[in-house]
Structure formats: C-alpha cells, structure tokens
Amino acid sequence: MKQYIGIKVVAARPMTRGDYNIFRGWQIPADEDPADEGYVMKYENGHVQWLPKDMFESDYKEYDESTLPATAIGMVSSDYKECFQAEYKQLRIRYEKLKRMRQ
Template structure:
C-alpha cells in the first residue's frame, strides 16, 4: 500500500536548470528532458552518503514547482547549531501555515462550513499564533 509522507528535512538548495545540473554531474541530458526546466540542486546534509566529491551530503535535482511546494526558506542558518536551526525552520513553517489558514478563513468554503467546525478552525488559528509568538521569542535569542 502506498502511504503519504510529509518531509521535515533542512536542506541546502541552489537554483539550477536541469541541464546545468546534468552538466555539473558530468551527465548527458536525456533527449526526452527539457534542459531549460527551472529547479534546484538540493543537498541533504542530515544523513546519507555523499554522491559527489564537492559535497558532504547527498545531492539531487528537484523541479522548481515541486521544490517550492515542499520547502519553506529558513534563510541563512548554517552558523546556528542544529537544534536552533530546527526552531527557525519550525517557525518559518508555522508562519507559512498560519498565512494559509488565515487565507482559508476568508473563503466562501470556510463560510459554508458548520458553525462548530468554523469555531474549531478559529481556535486552531489562535493557538498557532500563540505558538508562533513563543517560537519568535526563542529564535530572537539566537542572534
């Protein structure tokens, strides 16, 4: 059975076309692929064997649309210890989720939900904003 997963890794990414990535790896672009496709060289630094001599982590290429849908920028956090990087990443993910939830609360779909479900979503948004404040306070101490 196929299962659904949510990614939780902090990765390094560099904007790079499919062709540039293939050239970087020393590969020939397959004839059925578009070399102008926008995307990212992605380096996974939290495990996995390196597969390129210029990188300490495993690298791959991701199309821009899939990358943008799956990752939220956390900025330049490489100078922070891993536990602080995770706090910053969690904060940025939470900001993104709060923005999306608040946008949903302004839609006709939300307005058409039963009263109890609308109330629970408002309570969820309030709790998320409170949690965001706590993470903001913690992250402000990392500077």
Template sequence: MKQYIGTKVIMAEPMTMVEAQKVLGREIKPATVEEDGYLVEYKDGYKSWSPKSVFDNAYKPYNNFIDRLCVERDELDDRLTKLNEALCKDGFREKVGDYQYKLMRLQSQSMDKYLNALEYRMKGMGIKIPTSNSN
C-alpha cells in the same frame, strides 16, 4: 501504500536542469530541458535536482530563527484553518462524536493561543504579520 510526512534539512541552490546535469555529471530524467529547479544537497552528501514546483511545495527557506519563526507561524495558521473548517462542516460533530469534537475544539483554542504567541513575538521584532486564514 501508506502516506508519510517527512522533514529534512537540506542545502539548495536555484538551478536549471541543464546546469544541474553539468554539476552532477549525469543525466537527469524526466524533466523539461529548461525547467527551473534546485540543486539539492542532503546531510549525507547526496546531491540531486528537484523541479521548482516540487521543491517549493516541499521546502521553506530558513537561514535564521526569524525565517523559521515565520515558517512555523504560516504552517500553524494553515493547520488551524483546516481544523476550524472541519469543525464547521455539517454533520462533523455527529461523525466524530461529542467527546472527540470537544477535544478538537480544545485543540483549536490551544492552537489559536500558540498562533497569537508567535505573532506577538514577530510583532516585537518588527516583522509584518501576514493576514491570517484561521480567523
């Protein structure tokens, strides 16, 4: 099987599985009876329940552009950190070749500038910047 990454915009409300079963009018399997989670509603109106750990790993809240800006910054910082870690691994340059290595360094520099731009915007709005992983 191939691996896929998707992005969905959903509505969600914190709710235990038991509460979600009452709202949905059906039994949910498998899950722990009192496990915390979220009632999830998709754009097409379909509703389901997601355990908290699964939900938190897949979705980040954004009620407004400031929330979205913070999520964007955190996701970029995570990707930049992973790229920089790869670039620093022993033998990585030999594995990908000089040309790809140079392009990946350029990508890292560009991502760093992008991260800085997001952080300047956040500072300008008085938003506290989390400690960066990529530096």
C-alpha cells in the same frame, strides 16, 4: 497504507536541469528540456538531487528561525528537552504575533 510527514532541512539553490546534468557530468537525455527551472539540493547525509521548481517550491519553504515551521524539527525529536525548547519557541513566536496584532 499509513501516512507519514517528513521533516528535514536541505541546502538548495536554483539550477536548470541542463546545468544540473553538467554539474553531475551526465549527458542530457533527448527527452529532457535543459532549460527546465529547478533546484539542486543537498541533504545532511551528502545526497544531492535536482527537483523541478514547482515541486521544490511546493515541498520546501525557506528556513527562518523566527517562524513556526522552524520549530517542527525540535517537535519531532526523541529528546524531551528539544521538544520542550521547540514548544517554548512556538509560544514566544505566537505571543509576539498576537502582541503585534493587538497594537
């Protein structure tokens, strides 16, 4: 199999498995613990899902425009201008970090 890296921005907030089932209007299955901690997520296309806390927190980091991961979306763009802007942001971020480190 080939390997792939997925990059997406999602809206999310903490929600237990039980609250998610209530939110969706579903019955809580007997084999699920409604107290399980997790996050409800909404993708740009409107798809909503729930992930357990440990899985969500290992796959997603809070979006912060001043960090290198925030430039990842621009780096995979098919528009060369967006790629160039992302590279410029990366350069600025790295320069500022290096400047702080040298002080």
